[in-house]
Amino acid sequence: MNNLFRFTLLIALLMSLSACGSQPSEQDAALIAVVESSVAAWNAEDLDAVLALYADDAVITNPLGTFAGKEKIRSLFESAIDEFSEDCGNYKVNGNTVSYQCALTGRSDGKVFTGEKYEAVIENGLIVSDTFVGNFTP
Secondary structure: OHHHHHHHHHHHHHHHHHHHOOOOOHHHHHHHHHHHHHHHHHHOOOHHHHHOOEEEEEEEEEOOEEEEOHHHHHHHHHOOOOOEEEEEEEEEEEOOEEEEEEEEEEOOOOOEEEEEEEEEEEEOOEEEEEEEEEEEOO
């Protein structure tokens, strides 16, 4: 009987540990997918596809300033989309906020020139804010 209890306890422990290392929930995966879609569109230099993932009243805050609304965001992105590509990862979800990191690579020379950390708030499948929170060494 004692061995049966130990075996059952071991199985329960192993199942709980495997759940800790599992994939993100369906909701978290959907939020991450919005950011990943934005990155893929950016890397394809498809500005319209990038902007389609932003709410009309979205706000971007980065070292260049704060840009509110799609037209200001369009102007910001038009000036940079042909300059660099992004390699993003380390996604973490908290509520409807996705924290992530991107290594930026110059399109002309293929060299990584910086790493940036962001937090994107996503509502109804659209980015409503994307905020620069710091740099990292890629």
